[in-house]
Amino acid sequence: MDTQRGVPRTHARATEPGATGRAGARDVPTATVARLPGYLRVLNGLTADGVVTTSSEELAAGAGVTSAQLRKDLSFLGSYGRRGVGYDVLHLSEQISVVLGLTTQRRVVIVGIGNLGHALASYSVFAERGFAVVGLVDADPALVGTTVGGLMVQPPASLHDVVSGADATIGIIATPAAVAQDVCDELVAAGVVGILTFAPRALRVPAHVDLRAVDVASELQILAFHDRRRTGTGA
Numbered sequence: 001m002d003t004q005r006g007v008p009r010t011h012a013r014a015t016e017p018g019a020t021g022r023a024g025a026r027d028v029p030t031a032t033v034a035r036l037p038g039y040l041r042v043l044n045g046l047t048a049d050g051v052v053t054t055s056s057e058e059l060a061a062g063a064g065v066t067s068a069q070l071r072k073d074l075s076f077l078g079s080y081g082r083r084g085v086g087y088d089v090l091h092l093s094e095q096i097s098v099v100l101g102l103t104t105q106r107r108v109v110i111v112g113i114g115n116l117g118h119a120l121a122s123y124s125v126f127a128e129r130g131f132a133v134v135g136l137v138d139a140d141p142a143l144v145g146t147t148v149g150g151l152m153v154q155p156p157a158s159l160h161d162v163v164s165g166a167d168a169t170i171g172i173i174a175t176p177a178a179v180a181q182d183v184c185d186e187l188v189a190a191g192v193v194g195i196l197t198f199a200p201r202a203l204r205v206p207a208h209v210d211l212r213a214v215d216v217a218s219e220l221q222i223l224a225f226h227d228r229r230r231t232g233t234g235a
Helices: 030-048 056-063 067-075 089-100 117-123 157-165 177-190 216-231
Strands: 010-017 023-028 104-111 131-137 151-155 170-173 194-197 209-215
Touching: 030 056, 030 089, 056 067, 067 117, 104 117, 104 157, 104 177, 117 131, 117 151, 131 157, 151 157, 157 177, 170 177, 177 194
Parallel strands: 104 131, 104 170, 131 151, 170 194, 194 209
Antiparallel strands: 010 023
């Protein structure tokens, strides 16, 4: 079954101690998964500042959620904190990293090395978050053979070899909308199981592939709506 939505179709699995001491598993709701990176970002900042423990109020404020929401989300990880002490920052960071699959480095291929793709290929934060950009692909002959972020740009005909050769599991689409579906199909055929697209159009993927979409123009339009409603301009 295909999907056009950038919403994961399955819940993540989190391990938690069972009554017998074995690791059991429970589902983590999709909405909770979407908030976990924000918690991890705050925790990483606390770690950098030398903070050892944190309260639910402090962590929630940094992530922009209520403390009640935070505690509910973390309960799915089997993490409840200690009364009067709070959460151990390093331990909670490790728990979230396990659930998000960040304990193993994920390899990424970027297709479309224009302005956006070039910036993504050079984005150092990927490595800090557990992702390695291992391949770049573009159809522009002027870009093929050039080096961006330490990697040589390959032609579309080499996409399958780039994905399989580097054992990449995630593809990023930074191409014009007109070719995005074709690129998506080629990435799926090459073996990726996760796709992040910046192309402003709906894409279809098989059920075994997770798709996330970032449409900057649409987000700006939503902000424009709220700005007009607040100020009464542009009616």
